[in-house]
Every structure is written in structure tokens, then in C-alpha cells.
Amino acid sequence: MVRGWLASLAAGAPPRVFLLEGADPPAPACLLGQNGAVEVVDAPRSATLLVVAGVLPDALLDAARLIHDQVGRPRCTVQWTHPRAPAPPVAAFPVTCTVTGSVDDLVASLIRLQADLVRGALTSEAPILPDVEPAPWRGVGPYGQGGTGMTGGVPYGRPLAETAADRDGLKLDQLAITVGPFFPPFPTGLALELRLQGDLVQHATVHPNPFQVRSLPSSDESGDEAERERDDPFGTALDRPVAIARLEMARARHHLLHLARTLRLHGLDALGRRAMSLRAGLRPGAVAPLCDLRQLLERTRGLAIGTTGAGHLAEATVRNRGLGPIARASGLAEDERVEDPAYTALGFVPVTHDGGDACARWRQRLAEAIQSVQLAARAGEARSGGAGRVEAPRGPLTRESSATASALVLLPSLLEGMEWGDAVATVVSLDLDLRDLPPASTASAGQPTAAVVAA
């Protein structure tokens, strides 16, 4: 009886979802948790439902299978695919339900599935992986204890950490872990191999990019041009002119989405939801709500305290690297739009900030969002693009390069010596998207991404 009563309570609670974002998701994953009907959690153990958004590349399947088995029981998987390009079934991956449609359709399905699961109307998915440890614990006692060394052997095939000199010259243990490719604060697919001492990052290496094909549609791809322009205005602007108003509104929406992600990382969920709500109702020329948000963020100081000094990039480090807002947050007025007569006719002057840290970067993006809304109102029918190079929200975009590729090169050296909290804030502040990397910089297996991107 108690169990039934608890099940009915649990059935009415917002579904707890862990998100695996692949290539070409139907909508940005952030949109899922914005109205409170669904709770997007940061660890699979806290979730009941696993949502696979878009197409998972083969390189991410092993990680996805492990995460599937870590989702709390009872559990089920939902595949959320684009109505235009339904994702193929994921190999050796149980999918209870496939949703093709908008965020609202997905939320409705998730609520129904959770209720069915906890009431027992739906059977929990079985684990995918075999229930065996990677290796036995080679100790002599009944619990594996005894023998030589601190643990009396190699616990489950995992040797103890090796020692290395710390910054005080002491020989202490160095913990080697891989964070990602589905670590929620990081961009999907980004996996960092880290050596930590305490919570200090001593060494970082970026894993090869799991996304082999760039999400950007190619110029000769057939399809509805209007739909393509709406979904990916900057990719379209590489090939042909696109209305400046459309480009700038897309830029403002992108920056607000990133700001919401940053706010969530720093525990400011309510402000993050406010940013998302502003994004949903964004109109050309309506800058007052954005200025209010900026004033609120400056006044509450919560975000500024958490980001000041984190991930500082000096002017000399970012100069001429094609880093867009990252460079502008370090005081450099690098912007493709400066060269564009359509923009100069609108009186466009790049906004810049001093500081070069994570704090300067969110301030820069918010200022650019406000500027974009103003530009969109002034632009009228003016168009820009078609030159094979465009200033996208993350920075200059061409068919051969993107800002993410340039930022990834800087990442390992930037993270070294940082405390873990600052390192996460720094990665988020760079606004990376590994699906945005051009095919030329996509690393093959076993090859460090940073080296390939640098080439």
C-alpha cells in the first residue's frame, strides 16, 4: 500500500531526465528543462528517463551504453529525432519510445512514460552491458584486501594513482580521469583526459572529436531553402545573402541560450530560466528586457563572483585566431562584419570588453545580444553573406574553419594549473560546439584533437 502511494506521488512528479545530445538534435537541449515540466539532471543515477537527442555517432556509443546502465531503475530510453531527418535506430541500444516533433511533444511523452514506469505499466529496460567487473580485485582476503601495497593488489583492474611533483615540490598522487563526453556542463562530445592533484588540473588533453561529419549542410545539399535559412542562417549565409535581421536575431538568441547555460552552471537556475524566456519572446528593437537582465546580473554579482579571473586569455594569445566574441572579450575589435558594407551602412561598430576572463566573455555576449537586437530593428530588408565567410555567434565561420576549432587548440594549456571549478567555468565560457568543427579538423581515432586542429 505504501509502495503504491509512493508510486502515485512519484508518477505526478516532473520527469527526471538525463540528456545524451548527438548530431542534429531537433532543438537545443537547453529548451527541455526551461518550463519546469521536466527536470534535466546532471547525473544518470538521478534520472529515470534517458533522452537521446539527434543521432549518436559510433564513437559515443560505448559511453552512451555505460550511461544507460547507470540510469536509476526503473528506466527507459526515448529517442528524440528531427521530423525532417529521423535518426536511425541506435545499434545495440534499447529505445522504448521514439518522439519526432517539438519540445512540447517530447515533454508530453516524457510525463506519460514516467507515470507508466513508476506505476509498473511499463517494464524497466534491462542493462546493456554484462554485469562483470573489468578485472578481479587481486587481494588475498575475502573482500580483496591484504597482500602488498595500500589496497593489497589492483582493485578491479584499476591501479592506484601514480605520484608526481605538485606545485610545492611534494611528491603526491596524481589522479588520472576522463571527463566527458557526456559531462553535462561540457559541450556534447567533449572529453578531456585530466591529471588532477586534489582539485588542481595539472595536465589536460582533448580527446578526438567524435563527430565525424559537420552538422552544417553543404552548399550543394538539396532541400527547402527557406527552411534551411530559418534553421541555420549562418551556414546559409556562407553561400548566399541572408537578411541581416534574421542573422542578428539568431545571434541574440544564441547568446541568450549560452548565457542561460552559464547561469545554470553557477546555480542561478531562476535567472537562467528568465534568460530562456527572454529568448523565446525576443523581438527586433526590444532591448529593454535585455538591459534589465544585464542590470540584474550586475547587481546580484553572483555570476561575476563565480567567473572573475577564470580562464584569462591575453590579447596576444587570441589575436588573429578567429575567436570572435572570445577575442572581443579580450579587448580586440576583430569582427567579420566590420568589412561588410551592409553592416557599415547600419553604423555597426564591434562591442569589446576588457578583462579576457570568463566574466568578460558572458558580459561580451550579453552586450552583443543587445547590439544584435538593435541592429535587427535598423536593418530593414538589408542582406549580408554569400562570400564564403560570415561572423557566426561563436566567431568567424567558413567551410574550412570555425571558432571552436581555434578555441580547442588553446584549451589544454588554458586549463593547466586551474582549480576544477574554474576549469569547468572556463570550458563553458568558450562556448564550444564540436559538431561545428569542419571535416578537415575532425580527428581520427587515437589522434589528439588539439594537434589536428592546430595543423
Add this chain to the structure above:
Amino acid sequence: MAALGGALVVFLAGLVAWLGVRALGDVLAPPGTTAAERVPFTGGVPPTTHAWSRYHARYYTMALLFLAFDMEMVFMYPWAVVFVDEGIKALVEMLMFIAILLLGILYAWREGALEWA
């Protein structure tokens, strides 16, 4: 004796409540039993080294500073008792004592002892 009995009752009640809640939790939501569920979550890649590792507990200097100032408070109790009798002289002496300790904390601050990691 009665007070001791009361403490024993509170202890036993706490023990029963703790065991009861644990047992109830195990019945309603059995703990993870598969190998995959025992792997710590870091984003989908299982760890290659064990998590038992020794690292520099830098905050030990903060603990020492706390102890130093805790002991300073101990000196203040007898001082407070004689303060009314001794008057301004006792006040000046205590201010000197605190000023010397304050120099210590400023030195520790400059040396980075208050940085957590």
C-alpha cells in the same frame, strides 16, 4: 543517573531510526548492484585508475589559523573577568595582543595560506 538514562534512550532511538530508514530505503529503492552502476559517473568513460589518492590538503593551514584564534578566545575569558577591575590598562594590553595576532593573520594571508586549493 536519570540524565544518563535519558541520553541512552535518545541514542537508542537515533540508532533505531537510522537503521529503520536505511532498511526502508533498501526495500523501496534497492541499491545498484551491477558493475556499471558501481562505476563513478564522469561523463561516460570508466576510470582507469583507482580513486584512492593522496593529495595536498592545503586547507590544513586554515585549520591551524582557526586553532590559533580559538586559543586567543580562551585567553579572553579570564581577561573579561578582570577587565572591570583593571580598566583601561587591560583593554590596551588586549588590543596589543590582538594586534600582534592580526599581524600573523595578515602574514598568512600574504603567503597564500587562506587559498583553499
